[in-house]
Amino acid sequence: MWREWIPFWRPGVSPYGGDVDLLFAGLLLASALVLGLLFFLLIVFCVRYRAGNPTDRGHRVEKSWHWEVGWTSASLVIFLLLFVWGASVYLEIYQKPQGELSVFVVAKQWMWKVQHPGGQSEINSLHMPVNRPVRLVMASQDVIHSFFIPALRLKHDVVPGRYQSLEIEAITAGHYHLFCAEYCGTDHSGMIGEIVAMEPADYAKWLNDQGPANSLAREGGALFRELGCSGCHAANSSVHAPLLEGLYGKPVPLSDGSTVTADDKYIRDSILLPRSQVAVGYSPVMPSFEGKINEDQLLRLVTYIKSLADRAP
Ligand code: HEC
Ligand SMILES: [Cu+2]
Structure with missing residues (x-):
């Protein structure tokens, strides 16, 4: 396989790992071609016009618009194609949520805290089916911080003040590295963990073995x-x-005329910044819970409100 020629290459274990590798190789190739061409011309001219070489130094070439326009538009088209290619891989990876299993990840200096909907929590590891x-x-x-799983070919920044959502999927069971890929302070280098992808039966067993826990939704209700x-x-x-009740996943008309x-x-912002998006027909009396x-x-709280989704309002 061509990929084995890339130094340090390890097989990807996500459904689109191959597409990301291909894109990476494409970018590498395009950059190598440009670099190669530049160095080739550099060397040719160095040799040809070196001191003492009896070559024709008169007749300076007139500036040619054909060349100028030609190479500019050629590189524009090539790099735009790379953009379209990259964008299509991106769209494939970053899909809208559609009722998958959802898991919460809280990043803090210097660890990853993972919480499953059933209330199981873990530090610096993430078990998934x-x-x-x-x-x-x-x-x-x-x-x-930045959540980086090389084996899944995925990296996503985790920025304070808002939720980031990322869909991941592994197709082979195993243990994979998890790194923080954004310098975040003294112990940044120690902010590492692992992703444990398991067969669904093993995963169910693992969840069970974590001992009794209140589900996040129940604690949220309290x-x-x-x-x-x-x-x-x-x-x-x-x-x-x-x-x-029945709010989650539904369109909400806001007082400024827009709909979200x-x-x-949205639920997070409603709790922390209630004034930023006010539901139509209500006055902005809800206090902010920012910092509280x-x-x-x-x-x-968010999981609790999500769990009310199927209840009729
Ligand atoms: C003083 C009364 C009051 C309290 C206390 C209050 N809210 Fe609200 N809340 C409102 C009102 C009024 C609105 C509608 C106006 C708006 O969107 O800000 C609202 C809106 C919301 C929305 C958006 C709902 C929608 O249909 O768009 C969510 C979610 C929410 N509140 C959650 C909470 C949570 C969670 C708490 C407790 C941490 C809380 N609220 C405490 C009065 C309150
Ligand atoms: Cu970090």
Whole structure:
């Protein structure tokens, strides 16, 4: 296989690993051709016009527009093709969420904390089933980190203040490296972990072996009452606030006339920055919870509101 010629190459274990490798090789080849051509001309002219070589130095060539326009448009077309190629691979990888298994990842100095919907949590490792897309909803508690899994040919920045969503899938069971690929402070180099891709049966067993845990949604429900959300959002409340049952995944008309889909990001923003997007027909009376709850609590609230999706409002 041609790929084995690339130094340090390791087989990818994601469905689109081959496409990414091909794109990488294409870019490498295009850059090598440009570099090769430049060096070739450089050397030819060095030899031809070296001191003492009796070559024709008169008759300077007139500037030719044919050449100028020719090479400029040729390189434009070639590099635009690379862009189209890259964009199509990107679109294949970054699809819209469609009800996959979702797992939360919170990055902090200097570790990855992973929480499964059933309440199982782990540090610096992520267990997942093979051949099943997993949606990672990622947040950072402090600075920018970057979630990098070379074997899956995926890297995604985790920026504080918003959710990043990334779909990953492994087609072969095994242990794979997980790195932080954004310098994030003193122990950045130690911010490493592993992805453990398992057969679905082993995965189910692993989840079970983690001992009894409250599901994130249940803990979120408890928080929802503790923090006083239910005081406004309950059906019998005296405050005019939207019911959150059946909200997730639905379009929400906003007071500025636009419409957004109630996804994880929207719910997160509704809790931290309630004033930024106000649902139509309501007054902006909801207090901001920015700084009052941490990422762990936030993701529980979001999971709880997600779990209300199938309930009729
Ligand atoms: C003082 C009453 C009040 C409290 C307390 C409150 N909310 Fe709200 N909430 C509202 C109102 C009013 C709206 C609609 C206006 C808006 O979009 O900001 C709203 C909107 C929302 C939305 C967007 C709903 C939609 O249909 O677009 C979400 C999600 C939400 N709240 C979650 C929460 C959570 C979680 C808590 C607790 C951490 C909470 N709220 C606490 C009054 C409240
Ligand atoms: Cu980091």
